[in-house]
Amino acid sequence: MNVIIVVLMVVAIYIAAYILYGRTLLERQIVKADPNRLTPALEKFDGIDYVPANKYVLYGHHFASIAGAGPIVGPAIAMVWGWTLPLIWVIFGNIFIGAVHDYLATMSSVRYGGVSIMTISENVMGRMARYIFLAYVWFALILVLAAFLSVNASLYVGTPTAATLAILYMVIALVFGVLVYRYGLSIRTGSLIALILIILAFIYSMNVPTVLKYGDWVIVLALYAIIAAALPVWYLLQPRDYLSAYILWAFVALALIGGLLVFGTGFTLSAYTGFAAPGTVIGALPRTPSGEALIAYFWPAVPLVIACGALSGFHSVVGSGTTSKQLANELDALFVGYGAMLTEGAVSTLAVIVPIAAAWNFAAFEAATGAPVSATLLNVANIDVSKTPTLGGLAPAARFAVGYGLLQALAWSKLFGYGAFESLFAFFRMFATWALTVFVLTTLDTANRLARFAWTEFFEWLRPVNESAYKVVTNRWLASIVAVLAGAALAYPQIYVPELKQYVYAYTVVWPAFAGTNQLLAALALLTSALWVYLILNVRGWRALLIMVPALFLWITVTLALIIWLLMIVPDLPLLYKVGAGTVVAVSVVLDILLIVLFVRALLIVRRPV
């Protein structure tokens, strides 16, 4: 099959989904969004967290926060199943689960005054559900903070030019915000100035790396996360995310144009390699300590491998956390919640799956396209083609950057000639890495802001008991510091794993569990949203089932995957991983069952005749 057919098909499906499922069904018939109803951003305006934002700004924020590394790394790993299964899962999961989950989490939060989906669960599943959910999410966010501190620090150590650019980009965003908000500069002029400065910063950064050690970056980034999460959203978050939206659109538009320009190019990766693939593993360890490759079945493992591109529990916390507190109009929620999630799916399909599948085998890619994919060219990207003949031999992030770089270089050499192929490859590989770091940095401070919200909502019980103690405990600086310190404590130190004969960062012994706990959160958040639609919005019939059935399907899939993980993967893990990740997954399964009991009870109560 040709690249162009897949690209056009994906675009057509997403447009149809947005109009038919998103606007017609979700917005108009189920939620009945009302532009005249005041949103929490207006009703509870505080100038810090509750601040109305332009819908394009909020779209940029929601996307940049939910994107992180997820839509890139997951599909890149999943290519071992061939390219069709990951593509189908991303499209299906995106339209019927992920985007619905993001939209409903945002809208239910808007209708409950901007509180999180965890607190909303109290209204449909009882008080116990709320506190279990809040504690669970707070700990999950600590893990996210640890992982993103570590990923960010590693990215900056590996690509120090990206560190220079990330710092300059943040400063430009700040200047842009002050000029527009404070000095009344028009958004158009401000955007133009900012874009020129970003281009200059990009050129400058490609030549000037900022070099610090891993541990030093963890400290700097931890300080950044504390400060950025406590500052008012209009000051840093909104202007930065507005500018990030341009990067996102450039990123997706280039992927789209690239796909169209390489008309006639086929895929060098098989469409289907098998339902059970070796090397695809739920979690962080690619092999057992004895060196055997682990085998994963596409179902039920897929939601644990491909997260953000199709669906992710973290999104419900963003949607009902920072996004719902900045929504200026209920009608903006579809574009922001449903639209940003579809865009994330488009990133996974158009910018990750398609380029990787096209450029998978370097020799076949060169033979099919005539592009000069020489050993020297690949050496620039630290690839020894004699040892690594396909993208399959690279780490997921590198797999994406090289695949994206090769397809873009091929596309644009149709206009500039093959003489420019090498420079184009270097440019687009850097651009891909930079886009990744921008989104990762955004996720870092948003995760801390969300941890602060979860912390505050958890201590709500203290308010009527002792108001002044409540104020101290929920102080926004204190809440930010507590979460980041916990995250940094897991990201900074290294511990020795005897079975692997190597040192690993402390958080990695728990991280393999995150894929499961995060998707369990997605299932529970969607079940909560489904209950909200059924019990509170009073939607019945096929419309209610259209949300309830995917929610239950996801819950069954994730629960099964977690149980398989506990029974088949944990026994092979090193002791420290068994204790760390194994305990987290075991606790998750227990909570999972407890919450599903509360869910069924809620359904039975409402169905009982009065």
Place this chain on the structure above:
Amino acid sequence: MQTRELLGLIITVIALLIMAYATLYVGFSVRKIEAMNAWLYSIAWLLLLVGPWLWIGTVPGALKRFVEARTGRKLG
């Protein structure tokens, strides 16, 4: 000018000077920001997040007016 604003102004100026030194002088002459310079650069970045906020960080008037117009409520 209040103490908070003065402090913000001082922090902003110091951060900008360090940033200019690292970006323009070190960046163009050595082409690599490392060791102490990298620390200075990172600290200047963090100070730049805090400084302008202390200096001019009250809620923008346009934003207040927008909220007042939509809610019909006067903000303090």
